[in-house]
Amino acid sequence: xxxxxxxxxxxxxxxxxxxxxxxxxxxxxxxxxxxxxxxxxxxxxxxxxxxxxxxxxxxxxxxxxxxxxxxxxxxxxxxxxxxxxxxxxxxxxxxxxxxxxxxxxxxxxxxxxxxxxxxxxxxxxxxxxxxxxxxxxxxxxxxxxxxxxxxxxxxxxxxxxxxxxxxxxxxxxxxxxxxxxxxxxxxxxxxxxxxxxxxxxxxxxxxxxxxxxxxxxxxxxxxxx
Amino acid sequence: xxxxxxxxxxxxxxxxxxxxxxxxxxxxxxxxxxxxxxxxxxxxxxxxxxxxxxxxxxxxxxxxxxxxxxxxxxxxxxxxxxxxxxxxxxxxxxxxxxxxxxxxxxxxxxxxxxxxxxxxxxxxxxxxxxxxxxxxxxxxxxxxxxxxxxxxxxxxxxxxxxxxxxxxxxxxxxxxxxxxxxxxxxxxxxxxxxxxxxxxxxxxxxxxxxxxxxxxxxxxxxxxxxxxxxxxxxxxxxxxxxxxxxxxxxxxxxxxxxxxxxxxxxxxxxxxxxxxxxxxxxxxxxxxxxxxxxxxxxxxxxxxxxxxxxxxxxxxxxxxxxxxxxxxxxxxxxxxxxxxxxxxxxxxxxxxxxxxxxxxxxxxxxxxxxxxxxxxxxxxxxxxxxxxxxxxxxxxxxxxxxxxxxxxxxxxxxxxxxxxxxxxxxxxxxxxxxxxxxxxxxxxxxxxx
Numbered sequence: 237x238x239x240x241x242x243x244x245x246x247x248x249x250x251x252x253x254x255x256x257x258x259x260x261x262x263x264x265x266x267x268x269x270x271x272x273x274x275x276x277x278x279x280x281x282x283x284x285x286x287x288x289x290x291x292x293x294x295x296x297x298x299x300x301x302x303x304x305x306x307x308x309x310x311x312x313x314x315x316x317x318x319x320x321x322x323x324x325x326x327x328x329x330x331x332x333x334x335x336x337x338x339x340x341x342x343x344x345x346x347x348x349x350x351x352x353x354x355x356x357x358x359x360x361x362x363x364x365x366x367x368x369x370x371x372x373x374x375x376x377x378x379x380x381x382x383x384x385x386x387x388x389x390x391x392x393x394x395x396x397x398x399x400x401x402x403x404x405x406x407x408x409x410x411x412x413x414x415x416x417x418x419x420x421x422x423x424x425x426x427x428x429x430x431x432x433x434x435x436x437x438x439x440x441x442x443x444x445x446x447x448x449x450x451x452x453x454x455x456x457x458x459x460x461x
Numbered sequence: 462x463x464x465x466x467x468x469x470x471x472x473x474x475x476x477x478x479x480x481x482x483x484x485x486x487x488x489x490x491x492x493x494x495x496x497x498x499x500x501x502x503x504x505x506x507x508x509x510x511x512x513x514x515x516x517x518x519x520x521x522x523x524x525x526x527x528x529x530x531x532x533x534x535x536x537x538x539x540x541x542x543x544x545x546x547x548x549x550x551x552x553x554x555x556x557x558x559x560x561x562x563x564x565x566x567x568x569x570x571x572x573x574x575x576x577x578x579x580x581x582x583x584x585x586x587x588x589x590x591x592x593x594x595x596x597x598x599x600x601x602x603x604x605x606x607x608x609x610x611x612x613x614x615x616x617x618x619x620x621x622x623x624x625x626x627x628x629x630x631x632x633x634x635x636x637x638x639x640x641x642x643x644x645x646x647x648x649x650x651x652x653x654x655x656x657x658x659x660x661x662x663x664x665x666x667x668x669x670x671x672x673x674x675x676x677x678x679x680x681x682x683x684x685x686x687x688x689x690x691x692x693x694x695x696x697x698x699x700x701x702x703x704x705x706x707x708x709x710x711x712x713x714x715x716x717x718x719x720x721x722x723x724x725x726x727x728x729x730x731x732x733x734x735x736x737x738x739x740x741x742x743x744x745x746x747x748x749x750x751x752x753x754x755x756x757x758x759x760x761x762x763x764x765x766x767x768x769x770x771x772x773x774x775x776x777x778x779x780x781x782x783x784x785x786x787x788x789x790x791x792x793x794x795x796x797x798x799x800x801x802x803x804x805x806x807x808x809x810x811x812x813x814x815x816x817x818x819x820x821x822x823x824x825x826x827x828x829x830x831x832x833x834x835x836x837x838x839x840x841x842x843x844x845x846x847x848x849x850x851x852x853x854x855x856x857x858x859x860x861x862x863x864x865x866x867x868x869x870x871x872x873x874x875x876x877x878x879x880x881x882x883x884x885x886x887x888x889x890x891x892x893x894x895x896x897x898x899x900x901x902x903x904x905x906x907x908x909x910x
Contacts, residue, residue, distance in 0.1 A: 286902075289815070291815055291902045292902075315817055315819045316817070318815065318816065319816065319818075320817070322817075324815050324816055326812070326815075326906070328808075330808065330812030330815070332467070332809060332813070333474070334473075334474045343813075343816070344816050344817060346466075347463060347817055347818050347822065348817070
């Protein structure tokens with residue numbers, strides 16, 4: 237998916253007044269791009285991702301998906317957009333504890349009212365893709381951090397999104413799991429041409445991306461790793 | 462449906478909490494059903510009794526409480542009486558017109574008393590009246606149980622007693638014995654002329670009829686007289702009867718003069734029952750009677766039932782108010798459960814919203830979860846309520862020493878209970894749903910309890 241951010245500003249209200257989080261952010265992402273955003277804690281990396289993911293709206297500026305300004309869309313349309321075109325991978329996985337591995341992965345398809353007969357087949361394919369083919373019926377709380385993140389990634393990919401947003405996906409993982417997850421994200425990005433935006437403060441993780449940006453005090457600039 | 466699936470799984474995940482909520486609803490609904498079954502029972506009794514009688518107009522003492530007769534009489538009705546000898550108030554005759562009116566009314570009074578005396582009456586002053594009888598009612602404790610006695614004219618040998626009796630209480634079947642015929646002269650049937658005590662009663666008047674249920678409850682026998690110790694009187698059971706309206710089977714029936722002698726209420730009755738020739742003209746007849754007898758009240762069957770029904774409604778609301786305490790506790794428990802469950806899952810909801818679930822999907826999930834819990838509780842509560850009703854019925858019977866069952870589980874009551882449990886579920890889900898609708902995804906994802 238082609239994404240364009242144009243003149244994005246984001247302010248938060250705090251007890252000390254208005255806080256500027258993002259300032260005049262411009263970024264263009266082509267179909268299949270893999271971009272990493274780096275920066276210290278509290279510099280607006282997650283906010284940047286939330287704006288891209290239609291979870292939040294900018295104070296000023298426009299964000300285009302293909303040629304559509306997503307900031308001008310109603311909340312209902314943005315919900316549909318999130319469900320059908322955007323995949324999220326969170327640092328804390330956010331798997332549903334009452335559901336099995338397979339059910340967690342099927343969940344976005346069920347929310348999208350996809351054809352029931354396809355849901356399970358597609359979920360199994362996704363789990364095979366992330367190397368979790370032996371854990372279909374496991375409870376998610378029995379899995380390791382790396383395994384949970386694989387399941388979360390499978391869930392993010394199930395509706396075949398055009399944009400994959402990963403917020404510190406390896407933040408809670410050991411070195412080996414980090415490497416496995418990043419290898420997997422890279423493969424998915426290449427094989428499925430999914431535009432991927434990754435937020436991290438780990439340079440080794442950022443190195444997997446085609447381009448790396450540095451976000452500091454709300455301003456974004458290309459990083460030199 | 463994903464909402465249903467998620468709701469179901471969450472109930473199973475938090476089994477202890479779900480169970481506690483269900484228990485809360487069970488107690489509330491059980492309490493509701495058990496308590497209101499008494500009101501429902503009384504209501505059914507009243508309707509059954511009043512509607513099963515063939516009475517077109519009820520004449521009642523002015524200002525009486527109109528408590529339902531019979532069954533509720535067991536709890537003590539107002540006890541006002543109509544003095545048949547003084548149906549009209551003593552008023553000064555100021556004007557000629559008034560004199561004429563009073564004179565006319567006096568003639569009617571004479572007629573009225575005479576048709577109370579006889580079984581068939583042809584009145585020219587108050588047309589449309591077919592017949593009328595004075596009825597008295599009292600209660601006695603017999604073998605530890607409170608029994609309602611009805612005093613009615615049993616009829617004379619010229620007029621088949623059983624037919625006269627059953628014309629007002631239709632559907633009567635004699636299951637044992639022979640209906641006792643009245644031998645008293647009609648003029649003195651209501652005791653205007655002679656004040657008589659229990660000792661003055663002839664053997665033919667020391668009789669009674671009993672419904673088959675009361676005979677069974679108190680092990681009465683036709684061979685063994687019923688002794689009213691306080692009244693120094695023994696009554697012979699002459700006949701056992703059964704009615705279509707089952708509650709009448711719990712009463713005993715005496716000749717009116719015997720009832721008056723026992724109660725020392727000569728010339729006084731609790732009610733007068735009137736049958737009319739043409740039911741379509743009942744209102745005209747009522748208006749005419751009201752004009753002639755301003756110190757009495759005249760009610761049609763439905764009016765009589767309506768007034769009594771209003772009193773039962775107050776009883777219903779009183780019992781509902783008591784049950785409401787349990788309902789409020791259950792509703793609060795349900796709200797608390799759903800609220801805690803929501804707070805625990807704020808991050809989960811945030812994640813669901815982030816991956817594209819809309820607010821209504823999550824709201825529906827909460828509502829379904831709450832409804833499942835309250836419906837299970839409601840269904841189990843109805844069963845508990847039915848059991849509780851049996852227990853409560855026994856307790857009420859023991860306290861009031863009534864021989865007849867009080868509680869009644871009606872279809873409506875079960876329907877109300879089901880609606881109530883659904884309502885508890887809906888109310889329990891309201892606040893969590895509002896929270897979900899107001900929830901910001903980012904804050905939800907960062908939520909920390």
